């Protein structure tokens with residue numbers, strides 16, 4: 001039993017984190033809001049140079065062959081920075097699905113080539129899922145992985161039609177994607193396709209959860225800083241117990257959500273047949289920590305936090321969107337109680353962390 | 367205790383409903399259900415015209431005594447009016463600050479001259495007012511206002527210098543009531559004055575502040591030798607705090623009735639959408655809808671009880687709990703609305719940043735727990751003033 005990260009994992013997180021801290025200024029985020037593409041090309045290059053694209057790509061395809069436990073801290077760092085680019089979804093969700101396709105032996109040549117292109121930063125692949133009606137930055141991708149019933153399709157940009165939709169978060173560029181499924185584009189079907197889509201949902205929800213953790217921490221930090229400088233009644237507002245408690249409540253939720261998210265990342269890799277409830281727990285815990293942090297951080301800022309000029313809403317609105325993406329709290333809580341209340345639920349201590357937790361596939365997963 | 371409406375009251379209800387049916391139509395059709403919190407920027411010209419229409423029908427200031435141009439309606443009748451107004455989809459009132467805050471304050475504390483000068487314009491739906499309390503360094507600590515009012519002996523008028531901030535609808539208002547320091551040597555609640563200031567003058571500069579909703583409902587207001595005639599101070603110089611607090615008392619009074627009807631229509635909207643999009647099948651959503659309904663009822667009964675006394679705007683214990691209760695309830699309603707919408711809650715209705723009604727509700731309710739005294743300040747008031755707990759220490763200014 002060991003919840004700690006390795007020195008390598010922490011070092012990777014630190015270097016990505018400090019790059020983001022330096023490069024993703026709030027001024028540069030606001031620039032993206034008015035830009036055509038909504039992306040910053042230099043940032044995409046830097047992320048690629050740091051290995052973010054290739055992290056989950058198998059070594060056989062020129063990637064780093066790492067796993068979600070390696071990625072979870074990076075996603076947290078991206079959330080902290082409120083990074084607009086969709087690197088986390090691209091790498092974890094699309095990259096993960098491509099790797100799954102390769103492992104399941106479907107359309108190996110084409111998939112291998114794409115993975116190689118992704119790792120090299122030459123090709124961008126995105127992914128949509130039935131649970132999200134719209135896909136962020138889909139129009140910037142060369143290929144999209146799309147679902148049709150149980151089937152999974154891999155569709156080139158030329159066969160896609162995009163309709164841009166506006167998000168409450170100006171950093172997001174949502175697209176409605178219209179396309180026609182054909183045998184030519186189908187890369188998985190039936191049981192296999194359904195399994196892949198389920199794994200995709202779990203990776204998407206996990207990626208969102210990890211970013212929500214980062215968002216929550218950043219919002220609390222901003223409010224804590226503000227509470228030390230803003231004075232009312234002749235003293236810093238942060239000296240008031242009521243203000244301290246607003247922040248302390250967030251810290252408790254955030255810290256208690258962390259191991260849940262880490263555990264989910266681990267479970268997705270090690271015991272994917274049991275990932276549903278672990279991921280649902282993670283998404284719920286991180287989502288509610290982020291929503292509380294958004295609310296309380298705004299409260300601490302007073303009227304200032306209600307302005308467009310104050311940077312806080314960059315994070316607040318991202319949290320709003322991500323808390324609902326890849327399944328909202330209702331969806332994930334339903335998955336948890338369905339699993340919990342099933343007749344043969346595997347609930348004993350041996351299923352918490354014990355060996356059987358890895359060996360057993362429970363009936364909810366069947 | 368008598369918890370029913372009389373036959374005359376029901377007749378009054380019919381009269382209100384008929385008038386609204388015959389008048390809130392035609393040119394006014396598009397403004398039905400518009401202009402509420404978070405939507406203040408929409409149909410401003412039409413809603414100003416609507417104020418005048420209401421006034422013509424005798425439906426502004428209905429709670430004011432007849433001698434001041436009001437209708438002298440009982441609390442019951444005001445309740446009924448607000449119910450019918452909401453049912454008909456009456457638009458967000460532009461004149462509510464004048465009608466529900468300034469009017470009652472002047473009636474209670476104003477001079478005969480002030481009443482004559484200002485009440486008719488409010489009553490006619492012509493003069494809109496804004497509230498000049500907050501300043502950059504006077505938010506929760508309202509008594510820390512620094513705007514100065516100096517009496518100029520030569521011109522026999524007050525000269526105002528300083529800055530207000532977060533002033534809602536200043537850009538649409540003819541007048542502003544301003545709390546300013548009449549005694550430059552004073553600090554805190556002493557040495558303040560309560561002024562009635564004409565916004566249309568060279569000494570007043572208004573700058574809109576964009577909000578996170580993408581619109582600008584509030585403003586910065588700068589006074590550079592802004593003038594205010596000698597007769598336009600309410601109460602004596604130094605007595606401003608008392609008047610300012612009395613006005614806030616009226617804020618928790620009758621003006622809450624219209625607000626609750628609006629809450630009801632928001633809740634109805636949410637229930638309707640939940641039924642349509644299937645969210646109502648989710649047990650956790652069902653429970654929260656029930657909670658919202660319960661909370662709104664509690665609020666309603668409590669404010670009826672609250673209004674069964676107190677004409678001078680002084681705060682009673684029951685009144686003190688109200689702001690905290692409704693603001694928290696409304697904030698939860700905003701969250702519920704987003705959860706009912708699910709992933710769709712993220713989509714704007716239009717570019718560049720057009721929020722739908724429920725998104726505006728969600729964001730605006732984040733401000734509900736801030737303006738008019740934050741939740742933290744409300745709790746302090748309840749604890750210290752209603753319960754008499756020891757006061758929290760202040761800093762050294």
Ligand SMILES: Cc1cc2nc3c(=O)[nH]c(=O)nc-3n(C[C@H](O)[C@H](O)[C@H](O)COP(=O)(O)OP(=O)(O)OC[C@H]3O[C@@H](n4cnc5c(N)ncnc54)[C@H](O)[C@@H]3O)c2cc1C
Nearest residue numbers: 237240299300302303499500505506532534737738740742
């Ligand atoms: C949408 C909107 C419209 C507004 N319209 C108007 C208007 O028309 N006219 C007008 O005059 N003002 C208006 N205001 C301003 C409003 O009254 C102030 O925002 C409010 O009084 C809080 O002040 P502040 O924003 O300076 O926050 P601050 O006072 O700086 O408070 C920041 C945080 O510290 C907390 N805090 C401060 N002191 C204490 C304490 N002693 N104990 C515990 N916690 C404390 C607060 O609760 C808050 O969480 C509006 C504000 C908003 C958001």
